[in-house]
Amino acid sequence: MKDRLLISNAFQTFLTEAPEHQKVWMETVKKWGEASQLDKKTEALSYLSVLAALRLEGGLPFHVKQAKAVGATREEVISAILVGLPAAGNVVIQSLPIALNAYDQE
Template structure:
């Protein structure tokens, strides 16, 4: 889990609870299955250059049965739009996949 997110959750527990509720509601109302939703989220994180949450989300994907190729492909979805920002997340995501329990 990203250190900034951990700090947010510990310093602002009420806001953290509200944020968690939002996250759960977004997932609940999605037409996507859980694995596809998580792959899409990984693509968004990578496109924004937010590497702090990659370990957590890639480990979650691996537990859901995502392959290394699916993780790599999700990271690179944003390549045409954001270029190098997406590529910067590739190594971190694949390292997280290789180190995660499945």
């Protein structure tokens, strides 16, 4: 239940109000993960980069905790957030305090 607090209101609403859609979505996500050739830590860090570049800050706390759980260091999270800086611009720095706050929480 603790992870539920890390989920954005929008995603929580999706889970609650569209259970059949979320079931299909989660099955797809699972299959996508199984098809990935990336190790779990690289995949988690890459996902953080995408979230930062797309300014999807609501998903960061949950996904930072996932990255940490598979061995990502605080420095790797910082690098993952900032890797998109040259391509996406300084919008990615908006994600940095959110990601670090999530990483630093127990």
